[in-house]
Amino acid sequence: MVAFTEEMVDVGGTKVHTLKGGSGEPLLLLHGAGGNNGWLKSVDALAEKYTVYYPSHPGYGKSERPDWLETIPDMACFYTWYLETLGLEGVRTIGFSMGGWIASEIAAMCGHSFSKLMLVGAAGVKPNNSEITDIFIISPAQVLDLMFHDPAQAPEYQAVYGKDPTPEEAMAAESNREMAVRLCWKPYMHDPRLTSLLKRVSIPARMVWGKNDRIVPVECGEIYQRTIKGSDLVVIDNCGHSPQVERPDDFIKTALEFLA
Amino acid sequence: MSLDVYYFTEMPYHYIDDELAEQWPSLRLTFPNSYFDPNKATDLFKRYLDEFQYAEEAGFQGLMINEHHNTPSCMDVEVNITGGILARLTSKAKILMLGNMLPTSDNPPRLAEEIAMLDVISGGRIVSGFVRGIGVESWANNTNPVYNRERFEECHDLIIKTWTTPGPFRWEGKHYQYRAVNPWMVPVQKPHPPAWVPGTGSPETVEWAVKHRYTYAAFLTEINRAKQLFGSYREQAAQQGWQAGPDKFAFMICAHVNETDEKAQESGKAFMWRMGHPLKGPREYWAPPGYFSQAGVAANAARRQKPMNEMSYEELQDNYHLVVGSPETVIKKLRHIKEELGIGSLLLEAQGGPLSHEDTMRSIKLMGEEVIPALQD
């Protein structure tokens, strides 16, 4: 396993808790609405080739929440500042679910932030023939159930989701959920302008989707793929919303191939 | 000491039986409106409004109305609509709207206009309750629950300013922005209609009510818990240098009177409908993420040993959530409440669930003739 450190990056007075490890060119990982799941197998594999920056979004986990930050475009703006603070530019990035939405907004508004964009089960665009599941109106247990196609095939499922949370963990999860509500309530999990702005993106881009995603339908991946020129869509069979947890080997293979 | 007694019903559409209700996660929010028959509702509206008018005639000092969305348990979706009707149809009773949901309102000057219009039409009989709305209202109106309390407070501040400051003025707030606040409708009551706020235990709400010197109404709360809340109100008021009299405290329960205890116990069972399925539902419906502060969550945990929908008919009565009996029995119990809590207003939900028109009218009559006069000493 690759060693990683935990540091607090000060972005204009807001401290952002960041996991950092590995070596090579920088790679930014942006987590989804549920929060930062820590240094899992898939992250570790990426750190073999790249220097991974894996922050908890402002308002999540141990990161602070600036009062002005209320929307995903605000968040995108914040991350350009974060990259600037770290002296990074033209980094590779992978955005998961809501994090994919953040990454797309950044790619659309700030051409030099990223050199490669990979979106995994990304929210942000409104499907025409299906719906992004409303994860706020159902219980976290129901959301978890919908996230996986077959939890038995996810090697780290027990380690991440298998045990009852401590009261502190439960409180932290509730606090993360509140931040997601703050950011994504309305319009729900999408930005109506995004598809128009994405036409501006000219860096290599890849969408990765679980074929059986019951949170963000594959249709959203198809829309992203159609909108970002030259991009491709990789659909993983027998897989739900989180390929990096449910089918880590398939995920790592497609990610490394794209990032290389 | 006098006591103002208010007549209240949620105007339930009660044609939903247990068997049907059990097929859905809740009767609220997502229970399909295809189960609604507007013909039946038309008859119910007529009947409920007749009962309100009769309650004034029978001697109630006030009439209370409320609103909810996406639920058969409360057909009134617009408290100012029924408030308008009562304003025009009655002549003496106070009209207590408990209340308008501030956080889900997108246009506070319009709300200020509506309430002012009611106050003007009723000749100054409006009591204006302000509520946060339960979680379901945030869903139904798609208002971000994280900002519920902020919006409540900003909306309130803008309404009060609209009522008390000559227009036009500008408002550039966090949640609301207006370039010319100047509704040509201001209330008859000066500086503005009395404002009430209901509570079920959030410490912030008590603190807020004290700050504005508003009447605090405890809803279906255990007597000991209400005593604590009222005590905390009195204490904070004293700390701020004023004494909170009975007019600052109201208490809401369900109540039903019939000629004898036996008859009342039988007819009063109708209230079990309202204590049942309408109170059930997933946690997300009642309290979406972010709706409660951490302090509110803790207060809720301490609030009640057992949810009302799990209490038996007898337990509900033992806890004074439901007072049922002959006039004598009910007088005894309501006097106990009045003395224990030192309240100035008692809000009686005297029609609930499938309680028939006949039983409702008789109950109103007996309350007016016997119960209300006996509570005035």
Next chain:
Amino acid sequence: MFLMRFTERAYTSYTEDAVRNSPNGAVRLTFSNSNFDPQIGARQYNEYLDEYEYCEEVGFDGLMLNEHHNTPTCLGATMNLEAAILARNTKKPKIVLMGNPLPTFENPLRVAEEIAEIDMISNGRVVSGFVRGTGVESLAANVNPLHNRERFEEAHDLIIKTWTTPGPFRWEGKHYHFRVVNPFQTPLQKPHPPVWIPGLGSPQTLVWAAERRYPYIYLETDPQGTQDMIDVYTEAARESGYEPGPENFGYLCRIHVQDTDEKAYESAKGFLTGNVGVGRVPMPKDYMLPVGYGGNRNDPKVAKYLGRIRKDPFLGLGLETATYDQILASNRWIVGSPETVVRKLRETLSVIRPGILGVWTNDGDTTHADTMRCLELMGQEVLPAIREIGAELELTDPFQKQAQAI
């Protein structure tokens, strides 16, 4: 023929000087509400409601209401509230909402709920009109006037879907977003209450209404110009595959009657202090038509429409500056004894051929007593005569012949 009574429920206890000294000399939007005395308001509201309730007795088919904000010219700031009162206090007449200003609402579901509730309380008597609102309404609610038409159409679509599609469903539109559309209460009338659209004849609205078979109510437009606008509607209707008749059209007109012509001439002067305000001080253009509100001026149809509005001597500024006698001589306001009024009305009706007639009986500082006498005479002499003319001219209304899309 469908006859509905209207008044704007004006408040007139202020002076012309107060208006002239107000910001921008405007009687709407920024004329300070410190000029409003709620004690007088309390009396007036109840008199206005008395009058509407009396209209049922004298035989009107409908009670027409409207709403405006930040203005003494119309006390009905929230029309649905008055409608609810009339729903409970009357038995027969339709309650015609002309109409809810859709673009100013952030929550069209609430409008759908309110109208459904009133429809039930009235036992199915609501006619639900929708309007874009004047510019003042956009400014008072602080809703961007550029989005006015888009919001009007989207709010309309959402309300109709809410009334006709079983919930719960989701709505992710451009201006409106709802995750659980499922108000438990739906209207009594099926598929939904009739929708009528009042207006000044904006061609985009005419086409939009014609495509949906919504009757269009012309608000005091000049009879010859109205004919042109009827042509726009008719053309769009034919393109949609039907032939419109009188049941598709309505006309609102100020009609005041008293025992004698002389008496009527005096008491109808209230019209001069009503919707133009005491002193008839012209409104600033930017209040009534803020930038972006009026539609695309490069569109020839829109240009023609704006030209016509501008040239009409008795609309907008014209109404504010023409003399009382000029207005009466043009027959744009019909004032007189029952005999005079019926004679003049026949002419208007035979030109416009509306199935719906809005009778704006009084306004401004016309006294309550004069208004009640006017309504009484309407019932005794004018309404029966109009009905005869209507029958003779075959002016069918939407309740006699279906104008609605099913």
